[in-house]
Amino acid sequence: MSHHHSPLALIAPVDRVVGWVTEDGSDVALLSPGEGNGSVVSVGAFLSRYPDAQLVAGRTENDVLEQLEVAEENSFALEFALLLFDQQVGTNTRCEISAELNALLESQEIWDYLLDILLSAPLPKSADTAGARKACLTHQRTSALVSSIVDNADRVTLTWSTWRGMRMNLMAQSQDYQTLTGHLINCSVFRKVVLEARDKTQLDMIRQQLISDRHLNARCDSQILSTFLSAVRRDLPLGKSQTKLRSQKHRDDPEGTNNAPQPARRNAEPRNWGCAEIRCPNSL
C-alpha cells in the first residue's frame, strides 16, 4: 500500500472494518473490502462512524485481520450471552444460542472478556434469569457463565454502586469517570472483586495485586483505585457479613419465591454467601 503507516491499526468488529493508522496518527488508511483498499479518512471520522473501534498493534495485514476476527468473535459472544436473558427471544432459539456460545466459551479469552463486561454492571430487572438458566441446562460452559452472572448479582450490584458513588468526587477532581471505568473493566477489576474476593484477606490480596499492576497504574491513579477498593471492603458483606446478607435476603423474600430454578452445580462444595467463583470449564 502507498501510505506510510504506523504499526497500529484501528479495528471495528461490528462493522468488520479495519485500517492502518498513518504515521502521524491523524488518519486511517482503510483495508476493509467494504470501504475500498487504501482510502483514507481521519481517525476522528473513523471513531465517529465506528464507536466500537479498538486500537491494536500489528505488523502485517494478516496480523490485524486476525485480530479483527478475534474481536468479532468476542462481540458475537457478548450478543449471545445477552440474548440468553432476553425474554423477547423464544426458548428454542435461546437453546440454540446457548449451544453456539458453549462452543465459543472453549476459549478462556472469550470467557474472561464476557465476565469482564457482564460483571461490571448489574443485569436490569427485565432480564429473564430463569429463562437463561433453562436455555443452557445441557450446555455446561454456558451454564457456568450464566451461574457466574446470576449467582453473583448482589455482589455486582454492590461493587457497581460503590464505583458509581465515587463518580461525583472523581468529576470534581477533573477525572474522566467513563475512561476510568473502561480501564477498570479492561484490567478485570470488577471481575476480580466480584469473583475472587470471598473474604477480607482475599480482597486485600487483590487490592495489593491491582495497586502494583503497572499496566493499570499507568492508566488509573493508585489513590483512586485504593479509595475504591477501601469502599468496596466497607460495603461488600465480606466474611462474617454473609449471615447479614442471608438474613437481608430472607427479609426481602421470606418464602424464597424469587429464587430461579437452579441447575445442577458444577462445584458441590458450599459457597461463601453466593460468591460463585467459576473458571471457564475447559475440561468439559
Added chain:
Amino acid sequence: MNNAKLRGAEAAARLFAVACQSSVAVFACPVLKLHRAIASTTDIFETYYDLERLKLRADTPANEPFDWARLRPQAEIELLGDHHNIDKLHYACLSIDGHGLESYGDCIVQLATDMISHRASCFEGNTAVLFKKNHTFEKFLRSGWAERHKLCISMVEERLDPACKESDFPGTLIQIVGDPVQDKFVEVHVYGPMTARTFGVVRVNISKHRKKERLLLQAIREKQPSLPIEEFKS
C-alpha cells in the same frame, strides 16, 4: 437540466428526476450491526454495549495512549457546526431500487421514509473521504430530503444520454468503481435515533451466513416480528 438538453437527453433527465423523487435511503451492514441497532434500545443490551465500548477504548497497546476524547471528526463538525451531536448522525445512501452499497455488509436496510424525511439531508458523495481529500465541503452539493432529486440530477446530468432507460437509473445513481474518492453516490445523513422503528424493510444476503449470523437473524425476527425481512442468495 441545460446540459442534458444540449445533448438531447432532456427526456431521460426528466424521467431520472421523477425516479429520484421516490428514491429511498438504504445502508448496508453485517448482521451483527443490524442486531445491535435493534437491541440497543432495550435495557438488557444498552448498558453492556456501552461498557464494551469503554473496555475496547481502554485496551490500547502498551505505550500507545490514545486520546479518544481529543480526536474530533472534522468532517462531521463541518457538517453539524460543532461536535456535540456527532454521535447522533447516521449514514445511508440514496437508492432508486432499494439496493445499496452491498460490499459494506450482507444486510441492506431500507429506511422508512416517513420516519426520516424530516431529519435527513443529502450530500454529493462520501463525506469522510471527500473531506480528507479537500479539507472543505464548499465545492460539493447538498440538499434537504425533499429536494434530493435536484441534487441527483445535478450530479448525474453529464452521464445521462438519450438512450438511457429507466432500468439504467439505479446504476446511474450509484456507481461503484472501487476507489472511494471516485465512487459516485448520494450520502444521506440522518440525525437522531436509528432503531427498528426507522427500518422499512431489510434484505439479507444469506449466501455466506454461518450459524452465528443465522441465529442473530432468527433472534431479530423474534424480537421484531413486524419488521419485514427478505432473504436472498447471490
